[in-house]
Amino acid sequence: ARAPRPHNTTQGARPPPSITGRGPIALHTGGPEVSIGTIVAFVSLQQGLFRPAVSLLSTGVQIQTSLALFQRIFEYLDLPVDITEREDPVHLDRIKGEVRFENVTFGYDGKGGPVLDGIDITVPAGSSLAVVGSTGAGKSTLGHLVPRLYDVTGGRVTLDGVDVRDLDFDTLARAVGVVSQETYLFHASVADNLRFAKPDATDEELYAAAEAAQIHDHIAALPDGYDTVVGERGHRFSGGEKQRLAIARTILRDPPVLVLDEATSALDTRTEAAVQKAIDALSANRTTLTIAHRLSTVRGADQIVVLDAGRAVERGTHRELVERDGRYAALVRRDAQLEPTR
Known part of the structure; x- marks a missing residue:
């Protein structure tokens, strides 16, 4: 009698997936078949779902950042206005x-003593x-009082005999032009x-x-x-x-009063x-x-005023002040020494 045939555990099982390219590749895990195309479609769909989710998270971060920014902006907009127009302006x-400076005194709030003290010009x-003096003498501050960028804390600044604080903003804007260093x-x-x-x-006025x-x-x-576009802040x-x-x-605006705040201090000699x-x-x-x-x-x-620590210590023409041999003459000598290095 023949010996019994050994039991074949794979009898009836399907052959392994083809790797010759003659048929679709499928994975067998004891469940339904999963083709490579299904896996690719699943991965692609998963990436398509992740992108909106990540964008949504980024949007949340942007919203929180914007809220913090707007909070600072609104805090600035809610600050009280220091320079206001009176109800019945002139x-x-x-x-x-x-222009007159009548016993003008000015000081910044909480910044120590007065920057300007008893200016009469x-x-x-x-x-x-012309207003000259060492750094910190109050020169620019004096110029800023005329267009009312600041208000005096004592005395008054007048334009044609009228306190600039009593003028309407339209008159002041037409009257005073400012050319600053910046x-x-x-x-x-x-x-x-x-x-x-x-x-x-x-166009003709622009050219002129x-x-x-x-x-x-x-x-x-x-x-x-x-x-030609000048670029942000004129960088071109x-x-x-x-x-x-x-x-x-400023020439186009044609103001009767002009304030030149160190308009050439940062330039070379030729410029x-x-x-x-x-x-x-x-x-x-x-x-x-x-x-x-x-x-x-x-x-x-026509007139030169020398400021020192907020006070007018000398005034006169260039010739008069040089002959006096005081603060202005010392500034002239210092300027002459620095001139060759510029």
Whole structure:
């Protein structure tokens, strides 16, 4: 008799999946068959579900960040306004431009003693005043009181005999133009930046203002001329070019009172000469208050005031102050020593 055939445990089982490419590959785990295509579809679907979930989490983070930012913005907007217009302000149709500082005292809140103390200065209409002194003497602060960027804490500043605190904002904006060391230009065309001072200015007026500011030829040589975008904060222009654009903008505005706050202190000697020509054109027939660090820009002023620790210690013309051999003469000698290194 034949020996019994050994029991074949795989009898009736399906052959293993093909690896020759003649048929679909399937995995057997004792359950339903799962093809490679099903796995690929599952993974792709899973990634499609994860992306929106991750984006939703990122959106939550952005919302929380925005809420913190808006909280700071609203805290700033809710701060009390220090400079306000009175209920019945004075409006001036014609402005001559006489500026007076009458026993002016000013101090920052909680910042120690007064920055300015007992300043009495009269600047006749159409004349020029230069304010000089060492760093921290209060020069820029004095200039900021005229356009009412700050209000005096004692005494008063008058324009044509009227306290600037009593003038309406429209009169003050028309009366006083400021050219500072820091020039603010917008991410717009050159023409738009100039028209910020006078929105209805014609092209001819733009050209005339730019020529007076010694910047027209440079603008005309640009690829798009006056339509050239200056870039954020004017990064496409040099310091001297930005200063001349600011001067052209002020010329276009045509204010009777001009405040020049160290407009050339950060420039080299050659650029300063070009900007000074523009400033001379701007200052003609205007009441001009020049805050200066370089004394070469103030020698032709009708009146020079030397500030020291917030007080006016000397005043007179350039010739008078040099002959007096006081603080101003010492500043002139210091400036002469520094000139070759600039």
